[in-house]
Each structure stands twice: as structure tokens, then as C-alpha cells.
Amino acid sequence: MTNLFFYGTLRYQPLLELVLSEPGVELDTVSAELPDHTVRAVANQPFPMVVPASGKRAQGVLVRGLTASQIARLNYYEGGFDYDLRPMTVILEDGSAAEAQVYFPQEGLWTPGGTWDLESWAAQWGALTLHAAAEVMAFYGRLTPAEIARSFRAIRVRAAARLAAAQRPANPGRDVSVDVVVENHHRAYVNYFGVDEMDLRHRRNDGSMSDSLNRRALMTGQASVVLPYDPVRDRVLIVEQFRAPVFMIGDPAPWMWEAVAGMIDPGETPEQAARRELLEEAHLEARKLEQAGRAYASSGSSTEFVHLFVALADILAETDAGGLASEGEDIRSHILSFDALMNLIDTQQIKDLPLVSLANWLARHRDRLRA
Structure with missing residues (x-):
């Protein structure tokens, strides 16, 4: 079992749960701070980095008792961003200290920008990041972090396209929540484009449901x-x-x-x-x-x-x-x-x-x- 301290996007609970997704396992989380560090935005990127700052404290959350499989999922997700785990001491809400692993960016990889705020980030990037993370994690165990990292930009473009599609007007004569039944969804391929495969049924013009159909789509932005x-x-x-x-x-x-x-x-x-x-x-x-x-x-x-x-x-x-x-x-x-x-x-x-x-x-x- 391992303790990890998160200071950035993985403090966003829906994202943390998506990445760690392990059925039947509840997360043990508590607010914590990393002494002598601060969280800064990465220049021209929608995620932050932690940097040394004497006398400052980086706000975050400590997740305790992570399993080996959860650590592997985290390393897969964070590995594509070229972050490394380091052992650090964090301070809990009650003033006590705890040992934890913390993801640090590789030296010189990113340029720190201004102060980073979780709430502001979630409002602008939270939904998009969830879509992107869902595609990334669908290839866990199938691709290496380096292989998935090559597709990060395209994955984000597709995530933004999903959000835009959801905002288009609905068909007043159809309700996709009941008129389309997805039996299986498989992300078959990822690169500059993605390929998704579904087994689904849809409402026919006579009101009945179609037979199960296997369909594939070229996923792009x-x-x-x-x-x-x-x-x-x-x-x-x-x-x-x-x-x-x-x-x-x-x-x-x-x-x-x-x-x-x-x-x-x-x-x-x-x-x-x-x-x-x-x-x-x-x-x-x-x-x-x-x-x-x-x-x-x-x-x-x-x-x-x-x-x-x-x-x-x-x-x-x-x-x-x-x-x-x-x-x-x-x-x-x-x-x-x-x-x-x-x-x-x-x-x-x-x-x-x-x-x-x-x-x-x-x-x-x-x-x-x-x-």
C-alpha cells in the first residue's frame, strides 16, 4: 500500500476516480500541504507543475493506501506527461506529518507560468480533461505511456469535439437516452485519429428497436x-x-x-x-x-x-x-x-x-x- 500526494489536476475528484478506477475500492483521501513548494501553471498547457518555493505550501490531497494496480494506472496516466515520483513529507490538516510519493516534472521540461487554481481549471478544462482521460485510460495495458503520449494533442482535440457535439440542438422527435441502446463500446485504435467500435440498437421508424448492429467510426475533431x-x-x-x-x-x-x-x-x-x-x-x-x-x-x-x-x-x-x-x-x-x-x-x-x-x-x- 502506498500514499500519494496530488497537487494538480488529479485533485479533481472525478478525474482521480476515473484514472484509479478499481471496482469495490474506496479512496481514503485527506487534505494536505507540501511544505516549501507552490503550484504553478505550465506555460501554454492546461495543467500545472509543482516548484520549490521556500516558506510556501502547495495545497493538495493525500490519498492513502493505494494498491499496486492503482499505482500502475497512475504511472501510466502521468507517465505520458514525463512526471516522476519522489518521496516527500506532507503536512495534514491536524498538523501531523505523513510520508507520501509526489509527481514532479522532469527538470527543464516545462516552463512555469502564473499561479494555478483548481476551481478555475475545473471550470474551463475539467469536462474536456475527463473525456481525454477516458480515451487515454481505455488503452491502459495495450499501449505504453510513451505511445499514448504521442496522441495527446489529437486526444484533446477529440475531447473538445465531443463537448461541442453535445451542445448542438437535439432532435425534438428523438430521445437518444431511450432510443439508442449501447451494448458494447470498444476503443479500437488511437493515433492522430481514433477508431471507436460499438454494438448498438436504435429506434426504428415504426417504433420498434433494431437488431444489434456493429459499427465503427473514425473519431476526429x-x-x-x-x-x-x-x-x-x-x-x-x-x-x-x-x-x-x-x-x-x-x-x-x-x-x-x-x-x-x-x-x-x-x-x-x-x-x-x-x-x-x-x-x-x-x-x-x-x-x-x-x-x-x-x-x-x-x-x-x-x-x-x-x-x-x-x-x-x-x-x-x-x-x-x-x-x-x-x-x-x-x-x-x-x-x-x-x-x-x-x-x-x-x-x-x-x-x-x-x-x-x-x-x-x-x-x-x-x-x-x-x-
Whole structure:
């Protein structure tokens, strides 16, 4: 049996219970403090770190009597963040001392930011972190901490997408709590994308329940897709990049002409993502963003939900150095007149569905934008 002191996100009881999840075992917790330390936010990250601070006390919770399997689950979850356990002495509420293990970040790994507050963190990041942790822990015993850590960013993107999906309007004629029965949920794969598998039944149009159906879905996040349009010069800018899935299916032309696009990061709005991707991929700044639709890209196979925009901008130059090298992007842009774009659409030379949708939206709204 082992005692652990938690000062950060694992003080959030729902998260602690999810990570430690061991049926029939109740947690023995008590408030405690770690002398001569303080808790600081990690710069540009939604979690904290503990740092030495003479005379300060880091607030936290001591969890006593953890089992070997619970410690293994904790090490799996925290191992992906490159934290190490160290023996320390903590002070309990009654003033007595207790020995405990504490997770410390590896030296120089993170940059400390401002003061970190659990309540503020829970309000902003708690729900997202629970979704992310559920996906992480689903692969406990199947992947190493290092393997799961490579997918952390994508997992958080998917967690944010789950929260956004839950906020969309419900179907007034259906109640998913009774009209869909999940018999089994298996997270089959995790990487940049995830794959979830379910055995489920759903309410049929005649009111009966369907037979058990086995379905899989490509789990991904939300994306912003934006077509830059210059209403003064009446032209657009599109981008070209290599697309591995198009190559994998055997298409002889996997370099795709597309609209600018990118995943929406946690805490980012679709509009912010659109403006960020415009700068990264096309070196453009938008004067204004016109909303051109929101929809699932392929609802029969993927969870991707796209936010479509037309960006009003001064389109003056092309680039062959767009995208981020850190993400393996190699993007060039091309300026087209509006008529040339629509000719490519009408002759079916554009194979990217969001670009087709945006071009047709622009065709309907072009006169208004040029007025």
C-alpha cells in the first residue's frame, strides 16, 4: 500500500476516480500541504507543475493506501506527461506529518507560468480533461505511456469535439437516452485519429428497436475550412498538398487542390482556427470571415464536423512555403479568378468536397460580397 500526494489536476475528484478506477475500492483521501513548494501553471498547457518555493505550501490531497494496480494506472496516466515520483513529507490538516510519493516534472521540461487554481481549471478544462482521460485510460495495458503520449494533442482535440457535439440542438422527435441502446463500446485504435467500435440498437421508424448492429467510426475533431476571396479583384486562393489517404486508396493524383483547412484546438473558436490556418498555410490575413455552413463531413464513417468560411482578403501573392514544418506540411497556393474556379468545379477537376461546397456558396453570395 502506498500514499500519494496530488497537487494538480488529479485533485479533481472525478478525474482521480476515473484514472484509479478499481471496482469495490474506496479512496481514503485527506487534505494536505507540501511544505516549501507552490503550484504553478505550465506555460501554454492546461495543467500545472509543482516548484520549490521556500516558506510556501502547495495545497493538495493525500490519498492513502493505494494498491499496486492503482499505482500502475497512475504511472501510466502521468507517465505520458514525463512526471516522476519522489518521496516527500506532507503536512495534514491536524498538523501531523505523513510520508507520501509526489509527481514532479522532469527538470527543464516545462516552463512555469502564473499561479494555478483548481476551481478555475475545473471550470474551463475539467469536462474536456475527463473525456481525454477516458480515451487515454481505455488503452491502459495495450499501449505504453510513451505511445499514448504521442496522441495527446489529437486526444484533446477529440475531447473538445465531443463537448461541442453535445451542445448542438437535439432532435425534438428523438430521445437518444431511450432510443439508442449501447451494448458494447470498444476503443479500437488511437493515433492522430481514433477508431471507436460499438454494438448498438436504435429506434426504428415504426417504433420498434433494431437488431444489434456493429459499427465503427473514425473519431476526429472539428475543423475550420476557409476559402479566401478578394471581392475587388474577383479572385480566390486555393492550396495544394499531398494527401496520404487519397494515395492509399490508389488515386494517381494525391496532391489535392483544397481550401485552407485545419483542426480546431481545445479552447479555440472556429473563427480563431480559420484565421490561424490562413496565416500558416496561405500567409494571408482576413478582413472579415463569412460563415458558409457547418456540417458533418461524412456522417456514415467519420465524426469530423467542419465549419465553413469565406474569408474576405487582399489576395496579392502566392506561396510555395505554406504550412508548418513541425507538422510535416508542404503547401503551395494558387490564385484563380472566380470564373476559373467555377470552371474547375463544373468540369469536376476539384476533388475536395469542402472546396466544392464553398465555391457554390460563393457563387450564390458573390454579388453581395462585391457590392
